[in-house]
Amino acid sequence: MSDDWSELRDVDPLTDGRVRIDFALAIADLPRLRSQLASAEGQVTGRVRFGRDRGVAVADVEISARAELICQRCLAPFACPVECGGRVAMVADAEEADRVPEGLETILAPGHRISVRDLVEEELLLALPIVPLHAGASCPAPGQMRIAGRGASPGEERHRPFERLDELFKRGP
DSSP states (O other), rough: SSSOSSEEEEEEHEEEEOOOEEEEEEEGGGGGHHHTOOBBBSEEEEEEEEETTTEEEEEEEEEEEEEEEEEETTTTEEEEEEEEEEEEESSSHHHTTTSSSSTEEEEOOGEEEEEHHHHHHHHHHSSSSSSOOGGGGSOOGGGGGOOOOOOOOOOOOOOOOOTHHHHHHOOEE
């Protein structure tokens, strides 16, 4: 099998032959993923095993990668290890997707043709966090960050305008 991971392949021979494809793709070759990353360096490795499940063409995808994301709390880049996998039904159209057994994700394979790159990229996009954040102590806690003139420096007293509001309510009109 050729190493052109973006090449469209017929789904039926892959699934009927229970083909296994091991891959190593450059992250830079995954166009939909690049826009989500701080850097397109590195690679994605793994395997795809094709087969059938209750008459439906499926692909079992296993992925290992290291994605450079931007923390949405501090806006600094950080490395996010990704180890994921999933079972995907490959369907030609929406009508066929309606017949997919419950529990299987679907991916569109027009004309029953798909590329390994599309399978990998889709699985990787689903595995990335919706809001990327540093883990725990790696990122300044929100209370410690100073945003454009807001917040107090260490040792500086903070003005809390509503601190005594409850006292005013207790007094009444």
